[in-house]
Amino acid sequence: MTSSALKTAFAHADRFRSNLESRPPKAPASAEMLELAFGLPTPEHGLDADTVIDELAAAAEPGLMGMAGPRFFGWVIGASHEAGVAADWLASAWGQNAGNFHASPAAAMAEKAASRWLLDILNLPQDSSVGFVTGATMANFTCLAAARSEVLCRVGWDVEADGLMGAPAVTVFIGADAHATVLNALQYLGMGRKRVVAIETDDQGRMRPTALEAKIQATVGPKIVVAQAGQINTGAIDPMSDIVKICRAAGAWLHVDGAFGLWANASSLLRSQTIGIEGADSWATDGHKWLQLPYETGFAIVRHPAAHRRAMNINASYLPETNGAQYEASQYVPELSRRARGFATWALLRALGRDGVERMVVGHCDFARYLADKLKPEVGIRVENKVRLNQVIISFGGAEADQQMRDTLTKAVILEIQNRNRVFVEGGDWRGHWVLRVSIISEPTQQADIELLADEIIKAWKKVHETHAMLASPKA
Incomplete structure (x- = not known):
């Protein structure tokens, strides 16, 4: 690879990292769009490396998740700190x-x-x-x-x-x-x-x-x-x-x-x-x-x-x-x-030091407890675990809903949050029922991001609950 290609790669990477806070955490591109972008005919002749890097960035970026950003809570993965990168x-x-x-x-x-x-x-x-x-x-x-x-x-x-x-x-x-x-x-x-x-x-x-x-x-x-x-x-x-x-x-x-x-x-x-x-x-x-x-x-x-x-x-x-x-x-x-x-x-x-590692780990655990405490008073939202580290699992529907209905409502809330695409969360099975899983483990995450996360969960639940109530009510 030439020096020019290295500079081009750095420019693309720097721009991507600089925009992580404003970038939607869920990738906007569909599988069909990405297959079209990457699925070119087999190259018969080579191109200069600088052009190839530009092509790669253009094809990949619509399919990139905001995993290295502050509002990605979908899985237990980190954010690729700039010193390590x-x-x-x-x-x-x-x-x-x-x-x-x-x-x-x-x-x-x-x-x-x-x-x-x-x-x-x-x-x-x-x-x-x-x-x-x-x-x-x-x-x-x-x-x-x-x-x-x-x-x-x-x-x-x-x-x-x-x-x-x-x-x-x-x-x-x-x-x-x-x-x-x-x-x-x-x-x-x-x-x-x-x-x-x-x-x-x-x-x-x-x-x-x-x-x-x-x-x-x-x-x-x-x-x-x-x-x-x-x-x-x-x-x-x-x-x-x-x-x-x-x-x-x-x-x-x-x-x-x-x-x-x-x-x-x-x-x-x-x-x-x-x-x-x-x-x-x-x-x-x-x-x-x-x-x-x-x-x-x-x-x-x-x-x-x-x-x-x-x-x-x-x-x-x-x-x-x-x-x-x-x-x-x-x-x-x-x-x-x-x-x-x-x-x-x-x-x-070397960049974090012992105190930096501890401060980050403890901070994420504090955020998890704060999120759980903020959600618990909301009617129909149930925090399913005793929050000791950085994980929070949540179900929706409350005591009046049976297990099947709670699973349905929880999946609907997850989908609504993902469609809004201001934060990213995922779901999973816990003891035979579906939960929304929040993993707080991204180094850039701040208090404002947790406030936004709580707000998005509550808004999504209220919309799903309202829609479900309308569908369940008898027609006049």
């Missing part, structure tokens, strides 16, 4: 393969330094190993691969060499309200989605320790327990201290899926919800959520580096031997050739 641009421009120290010494040592900062800010054991992966799904995969390796090694089985055929059965215990990506990780590891032992949860989706203890005591052989920090609907965190004690007594590996909730451990004000979490054996979290990194950065954190390396290590004759002073990132991830994710992580942690 800028560092990520440099990583692309530098074109480094971060597979090992010899391929890119700078990429390796940036990861090493960022790992140390990350463990310190998250208040996790400083001797843990960290793998920089694409996101929480691969972080769960990587951590659970280390878990599988270690629990089988303890009973004399080398799963890396001998595979799973004939191996002792590993029992995985998981909360009934665990995120689907954990099950996907188990599927990828050959441990099965359906072979897990589901543990009863409370009304907020937290694993019940007594139920876990009963199931784990009735099981022999290698054991892995998957706990959760941040239930995707309620934001609830499993009672870690109790679960840690149960796992230690049973000799089980404890993994924590902390895609976003692990960041509560970075705050002295929120850490009462995560007491004991540092006693786990591994933790998975996302970088693009509360840390606001660009996409394709997650962290697989393992208390036992030897198990981590054993599960992920790759060897080939052409790969240079390492010494103690070097840092080999490929020992902790499933990839060899990969993006240099450490640069953006280093830059963003």
Whole structure:
């Protein structure tokens, strides 16, 4: 790419980011419009890079969501902080393969330094190993691969060499309200989605320790327990201290899926919800959520580096031997050739600092409680969860409506808000009924955006309620 193309790309990116506050959060283009814009005939001859970048921006921008803006509350995703974006641009421009120290010494040592900062800010054991992966799904995969390796090694089985055929059965215990990506990780590891032992949860989706203890005591052989920090609907965190004690007594590996909730451990004000979490054996979290990194950065954190390396290590004759002073990132991830994710992580942690991370996380949780308190007095609006972190789930219709009607009204409210396109929210299933899900996790979000969000929810509900009442009333 030429220097001119880089300047053109910067101009498009800068204009897009500058207009995020005024841009509707929902993409205006339809699938048909975007297919027409992108679906050109196969190019027979090349164009100059500057023209191609202009064409790409023109085709893509009508289909871009306002995810990096202050009024996007649809899913638990962050807003790509400008420090991380800028560092990520440099990583692309530098074109480094971060597979090992010899391929890119700078990429390796940036990861090493960022790992140390990350463990310190998250208040996790400083001797843990960290793998920089694409996101929480691969972080769960990587951590659970280390878990599988270690629990089988303890009973004399080398799963890396001998595979799973004939191996002792590993029992995985998981909360009934665990995120689907954990099950996907188990599927990828050959441990099965359906072979897990589901543990009863409370009304907020937290694993019940007594139920876990009963199931784990009735099981022999290698054991892995998957706990959760941040239930995707309620934001609830499993009672870690109790679960840690149960796992230690049973000799089980404890993994924590902390895609976003692990960041509560970075705050002295929120850490009462995560007491004991540092006693786990591994933790998975996302970088693009509360840390606001660009996409394709997650962290697989393992208390036992030897198990981590054993599960992920790759060897080939052409790969240079390492010494103690070097840092080999490929020992902790499933990839060899990969993006240099450490640069953006280093830059963003440097830009925010410990206090900036805590201030952002606590601020979002304060916004969530404020929103819930503002909605609760409204007749027909029900906040379904105890708001402890950044998640608020809401249903509509009130006590006079049956469950089917509440689902219908809730879906109608979501659609009305999306059609108004001043804020973006989405829905989901919670315990067999539909809810509006609000995820407050975008760094640019301010008090005014929460006021607007509350106003849009109330206005949409009143319009849907009025329309429903008119349709339900008997005709004269």
